[in-house]
Amino acid sequence: MSGTQPVKTWTRDNWPIAAAMIQYPNSLPGGGSVQDQSAEGWASTLEDIVDAGFTDLDPTDSWLRLADLSKSRLDEFMGVVSSLGLTIPAISTSRRSVIDPDQGDAYLDYSHRVIDTAAGIGAKAVSFGLFGPLSPAQKQVLWFWTKPGVTNPDDPATWQKAVSRIRELGRHAAEVGLEVSLEMYEDTYLGTADSAVRFVTEVDCPAVGLNLDLGNLIRLHRPIEHWQTMLEKTVPFAKYWHVKNYMRDEDPDSGSIVTMPTPMESGLISYRVAIKMAIAAGFNSAFLVEHYGGDGLSICARNRDYLRSILPKARLGLTP
Template sequence: MTSDTKLDRTNWPIAAAMIQYPGTLPDGRSTQDQSAEEWSATLADVSDAGFTELDPTDGWLRIADLEPSRLNEFLGVVADHGLTIPAVSTARKNLVDPAHGEAHLAYGHRLLDTAAGIGAKAVSFGFFGPLNEAQKKALWFWTVQGERNPDDAGTWNLAVERVRDLGRHAADLGLEISLEMYEDTLIGTADGAVRLVTDVDLPNVKINADLGNLIRLHRPVEHWQTMMEKVAPFAGYWHVKNYTRIEDETTGAVMTAPAPLEFGLINYRTALRMALAHGFRSALLVEHYGGDGLSVSATNRDYLRRILPRPETHA
């Protein structure tokens, strides 16, 4: 896809997420050490589900840490399955982590170089860290309190500095950076996300408007449409997923559960049109937790194909 490619429902890049596939195998090995045949067995699932794009997602495979020969081997497997990689996401590599933030920043620069080298157009970063032990034991990890970013000027300024550093590098490579909204981080609200990208002030630094990360919380949250109105002008590479949400106004109880994209709380027909009105033309990533998440993601992809612009009304 070139910068002047006209996108519509027939060719919009919609990538499969790899969140169903862990980075550590049952035998203790890392996916980094798998053979090409083993990678192929996994990607066969993705292509069999009808996908033509995937995001390897570094929770599954850290492509930036593969030796050149191994990266070429992986890319060969990707091509063999008729897949392309429009964008790459980082997961739980908090750019302002007090202990590991500098290492995550260095890794981010390696990933930008790798992404550009394989023809990807965007990289997603965030400020959320690894799951704690209680979250790992929970049925749904978001029902347990996770890591919180410090709320101070020093942390904010460090985030702006590091994202700007990555953003300038990305611009030199012709890449977009997208910052993933996530609870209790510096961009855990729409206002925080808009403020951060505004402070960074680079045209290629966008917001990954993953509102599903917020509406699934068992606590009060801003209405999804209000959040989308705020972030739509800044929308970039976008992780999309949905949840049902029940709020009991009498007791204050909130319950949520994953749902296919078209059946959850967020009306993605409306959300997508809001982003398109502001010139959104980045790749989409479909996710789903629980059950056969890959197959639900495939239904999410098909839903998006129905609601993206028709060929005669190019974005």
């Protein structure tokens, strides 16, 4: 067909906004793993998501590794998802870095399985990161980001290894119609706006962009670049996006910095500004709402409702 014709695009009413599963552990109270849980057990958890008003879900592999389920078990899980009226726009991974010094090769293989699994269930995106497991010090404190974690080495060879492996994943994703979103996270090659832009530019794969999870950076108890400056640099590369917010207070006299999780409309980042910037730059991917602490699911639902209130009421796009 020649020329162009108008097509409807996402609006605040139907934009995919997925619930995160970070508030649900992989281990079960009586022992065992969610990985081996019955379909009824999965359903019991996902009913919480539905009761909170969500229609979209990101399984998040800190809760359940879909890519490690057998075909029959994956079919069983997707049957539960379907029966509850949920859809899965994306799959996020956590702490499975393809350059992990011990498990990098295994995590690369796993990441390829995540891509194939996501394509097989009809998802449109996957999120990968270069952050490692929590350090012993991080496991001992209330908020893990207040203590140093694993850092990516300042080593050109490791940088290039990361670029090469993400490019490999990006090409695989493109072959099956998915986008790859790389999560910005402190002390990794995606830990600052400048480094993240340099990294994704070197990957040089149209299917690969950035997960602009600036919440991971503004919560740090250290000096940071202004969130809007970071966003201006990174927003042209935005794809599937984890959104959350934090209050932040800085005392210039003592150097003290305090941060804490908060609903999206209450924190340092103005998502009203951020979302407008992203859409103006062409952002057209799903969101994932997150929150740490307390009743995380209820805050995620509040964040979803806030996000819908600031998304466009109507959009009209043109396609060839």
